Amino acid sequence: MTSATFIYKIVQATDWHQAVAAGFYDGSPDDRRDGFIHLSTGTQLVGTLTRHFAGRADLVLVAFSTADCGAALNWEASRGGDLFPHYYGRLDPALALWTQPIGDGEPHVLPPLEPEP
Numbered sequence: 001m002t003s004a005t006f007i008y009k010i011v012q013a014t015d016w017h018q019a020v021a022a023g024f025y026d027g028s029p030d031d032r033r034d035g036f037i038h039l040s041t042g043t044q045l046v047g048t049l050t051r052h053f054a055g056r057a058d059l060v061l062v063a064f065s066t067a068d069c070g071a072a073l074n075w076e077a078s079r080g081g082d083l084f085p086h087y088y089g090r091l092d093p094a095l096a097l098w099t100q101p102i103g104d105g106e107p108h109v110l111p112p113l114e115p116e117p
Helices: 013-022 029-034 042-052 066-072
Strands: 006-012 059-065 073-077 083-087 098-102
Touching (some): 006 013, 006 042, 013 059, 059 066
């Protein structure tokens, strides 16, 4: 477990709009392949953008409270042994605290993040 209060999902804007309309987000093709929805803490976002979203446009950043995610949220070792938040199941878009566009270009421009308490 980690002390992060907020976690984030980087997602194609059209996919997120579809999720909101459907009432659930079941993840990207990579998420579905891996069996969970990949999320990141604020300090992990730049690395996630660089490794997995380089050259992609029309991205949004969706913020969630770890407290709202319940038992479906697990912290598991990934890159370099860092603990990453993984959500097992369909993610309810109503849990999103906010959604902001990620600036296109290289490097991507992240919106301001909530400060950790």
